[in-house]
Amino acid sequence: MNTEVKKRYISLYVENRIGVLAKISGLLAGKSYNMDTLTVGETEDPTVSRMTIGLTIDDITFEQVKKQLNRCVVVIKVMDFSDIPIHKKELLFIKVSGCGEKDKAEIFRIAQAFGLEVIDYDKKRVLVQCVKTESANNDMIHLFNKTFPSRIETVRGGSVAIEAISTREQ
Amino acid sequence: MIKGTEIIVKALKEEGVKTLFAYPGGQAVDIFDALYGETEIDIVLPRHEQALIHAADGYARSTGKTGVCLVTSGPGATNLVTGIATANYDSVPLVCITGQVPLGLMGNDAFQEVDIVGITNSICKYAVTVRTREELPRILKEAFYIARTGRPGPVLVDIPKDIQQALGGEEYPTEVNIRGYKPNESVHMGQIKKAVGMLKRAKKPLFLIGGGVNISGANAQMKRLAERSGVPVITTIMGKGAIPTSHELYMGNIGIHGSYAANHAVAECDLLFSIGTRFNDRITGKIEEFAKNAKIVHIDIDSASISKNIVVDIPIVADAKLAIEKLLENLPEMDVAGWTAQVKTWKEKYPITMKQQDRLTPECIVKYINEHFKRPIITTDVGQNQLWTTQYIELEGNRQFLTSGGLGTMGYGFPAAIGAKLGNPDSPVIAISGDGGMQMNIQELATAVSLELPLILIVLNNGYLGNVRQWQELFYGKRYSSTCLRYRRSCERKCQSGDAAVCPPYIPDFVKLAESYSAYGIRISKPEELDQAFAYAKEHEKAPTIIECVIDPAANVFPMVPTGNTLNDMIME
Structure with a gap:
């Protein structure tokens, strides 16, 4: 694994509920992962929001970020945009x-x-x-x-x- | 149509809750009203919400069932915080129901209003505010499911008062479908086969077992795995009891106060086969040097625990029991007898032991328990009492040793023993605390007396916050800053004495304190008094007995790996 930092994007489907944005941003802050950007908005399904998170981060930490997000009950799906055309x-x-x-x-x-x-x-x-x-x-x-x-x-x-x-x- | 409070009671019954740890208050009074006269559920009233949640935690750890707490809003809820974090670190299934101000008042800084979901979000598995009466039964069902499945943990359900009072459906769901939560229920056979291949090739393999084996109840399977492979086993504090400690393949605890054999085995092994541990800093020592000769296999139910602290070669995300069963099905013929004998030699040559004294030592107290009780449940507090107990206690299996391993919460041991006794009325329950931690939840003597619980409460009294005192002695030039509990304002500022003969008397007098609660107390200072003290405790079948053991203030926990050292670079005494 590489310890060099690079810019990455992940996309999350999350429950569209009060407190979910705070949960996700709090999780990242609590683990000392620095976000560059975070956007969120309702999707075609009004019970679901979609977030795009941009981070400048190394491989090992990024793997942890994805796992930590994945185990959140309010996170429905995590998509890693590192190696796919977007x-x-x-x-x-x-x-x-x-x-x-x-x-x-x-x-x-x-x-x-x-x-x-x-x-x-x-x-x-x-x-x-x-x-x-x-x-x-x-x-x-x-x-x-x-x-x-x-x-x-x-x-x-x-x-x-x-x-x-x-x-x-x- | 029934009220929200009635569906809450129904949920508790449907989930099989037999014991509810509950403290009333303004925003929970409706729920208590619905529980009035309840006969199916034993409602326990501790004297402080922090002790309440530790008791629920002790109940859960000792029975394997989910512990359930019910408290009011505001301070009732915030008093749970330490207990939630304690349970979260050690993967204990709890459901915590908190009352909340009515929806319309939320955010208004109403009386006894706090954002408990916001406060606990980072220290629990899941926290949620119920916002409609309609979703209340589903959320309760999900709470119990989330708490006990996957890597277990505490779940908080915050219920505003108007939702408790609102009328709604009577149905409690039978099925759960949470789109963001699908616990892993299988094991990747390709990874298992790779792990088996590594076992087969290894010359010096070692099983490192964490709390995951005890939590998943995989003890019998683990014992079979050790015996069929002949591979030596070491454990973390939370993993102790994974196989009986008397087993010939058991080599002791790893970590900064672990055994010589265990720590050296980690340094020497060529395959570290770990199950259900998260490689906490207290077990790894200097991380760059940890198991540096070894390939590492890591089985854990929580993918986020894998490769978090150390990079592993073969990660396997699975429940410990399931994974071990698959390993047993695929286990190769192995011959590692030479290596196992080597580790065993270390164990025999460098046993953990304390300097022999005429007076009581923690070692002789714990060994007395080993010799005189059949499968007791032992709880500890945090500090030297916990470390000594972990070093000397003999265990047959899981659910027998309850300790705050991850968070290290002082004040845990005594209330946890209350919960353990409620869940296991036929087992002897012994709490081993220090004099500092005992005072953090001393008010629970009232709870234990009112519940007529014959607990044995051992207080190792050295007059100090001993673990910090030990650090101050060894690494801070004997500057005993704020650790002496005999201190009075008139004492010399930089006193290093700690001499019970000249220092002010210890407060409180634990024996008199016990008596004031209608409990019993006895103070001893010599090993030959142990018989008499335990006999005295056994006389009281419906009340707790404090056995205050006055020990040497200078007694330290050894061996010890100073912070930053490699694991096998230990101070032996």
């Missing part, structure tokens, strides 16, 4: 303030070049939506920060991931 995306909003006309034109150009969507604006502000992988979103934050220093506000949702059907593109 699609994963994260929603990121970037709001830029204090924009002049030149800034606005630049934002629209960036949006076009990187496939972002301008979803709202007024005279001085522009709101951009990015739906990309976590690392691509990191790049976008970096780019906007460099271009519009101290004028951006960001919020991101954490990754969601699902097994691919016939593509390997993420």
Whole structure:
């Protein structure tokens, strides 16, 4: 087994009940496993929620995480996305303030070049939506920060991931 | 239509609950009302909820049945916390029912409201709040099922008062189907065959047995496995009794206070065949050096216990009994007599023994019990009393030795003995405690007297919190910080004396204390007084007797592996 850490994703089906999110996050915290991201939402079956958890972790610890989650009564199924093709995306909003006309034109150009969507604006502000992988979103934050220093506000949702059907593109 | 409280009582009966450990309160009073005049269930009232859950735990460990607790919300529930963690660590099946404020008040900081599910989530197998009257019977059924199956453990069911009062269906389910909980009921034959192959090739194999064999009741199978293979057996504290301790293949306990033979066998073996242990730090010593010459096979019902602390070569997720049965079916011809004789030589050459003294020693007390009781149930508290008892006690099988092995909970031994006696009225039950731990649940003398239980309560009184004192003596320059129980405010600050002749008198006087509870007490300090003391205890068929054994404050537990040392690098005396 490898002790080198790497980024991994797992997907969980859990009971959609009060306290389940606290149970899962508490379990990981109690065992000192650091999560990078956790997202949760109701599925097509309203009694079931699905979580996507991103961790930067070594092989041995990751095996433990999966076993610990598996033995939780409220966890219905654990899926390890380490070695299978998946699609994963994260929603990121970037709001830029204090924009002049030149800034606005630049934002629209960036949006076009990187496939972002301008979803709202007024005279001085522009709101951009990015739906990309976590690392691509990191790049976008970096780019906007460099271009519009101290004028951006960001919020991101954490990754969601699902097994691919016939593509390997993420 | 019946009330929630009535379906709770029905559930208890359907689950075969004969003894209920229960302490009333505002949010549980409806359940107690439904139990009023109940004849099928023996309702036991301990004097503190912590002792209540330890008693339920002792009942469960000694009978193999599920222990059941009923308490009120808030402080009633939080007083269970230590007992839940104790049971969880040692895989004891408990169902804990807690009253809760009505649903509409939850989250309002109501009187005696706590989020007990949130508090206990990380220390129990499962915790749940009942939120509708409709789901109450199903949740109760699931609670009993989850508690006793797989790796057993405590389950907490929190029931708001309005759900207790609400009317609903009378049906108690007969079947369970929990989509997130499917305990393993089979064994992977491919892995068993690999393990058998390793046994066949091994020159120096060793069975390391944990509590899992006792819990699954695989003792007879384990004995057959040892005898047919001729492989020596060592155990953890929780595994003691897996095969009779008098058996010629039994080589003692592993661990930081284990035997020379056991710890050396681990260092020397070429195959460590472990069943039902989680390789806790108290048994491994320095982890990098643990069994470093050996391949490791690990059988455990809990997949999360495998390769958690040490990486194993052959993992097998299965119930111990089932796995051992499959091993027996596939066992090869083996000849390891030379190796077994070697371990046996170590055992004979380096037995665990204490310095002989004119006064009472823990060794002579425990050996007295070995010689004078037929298959007693022994409970211990935590600390030196536990370690000495584990070193010297002779056991025939499981459900006979109850000790808080994982959590190490002081105050466990006495209430656990109450539960054990209730579950085993025909067995002698002896609690061995220190003077510190005995005081942590001393109020249970009232419970034991009111239940007319003839318990023998041995208090090894050295006037110290002895296990910590031992560490302070050996590793902290004899700086006895907060461990002397004779201490008074007027004492010299940095006293190292511990001399009972000049120190203030010990408090409490256990004999007088026992008498104030209408129990009995006797104080002894010489080995020749043991006969008289036990005879005195046997006179009292309907009340407990404290035998206070005044022992040397400087008596330490040896051998000992200092923290960070390799397992066979031991201080012998």
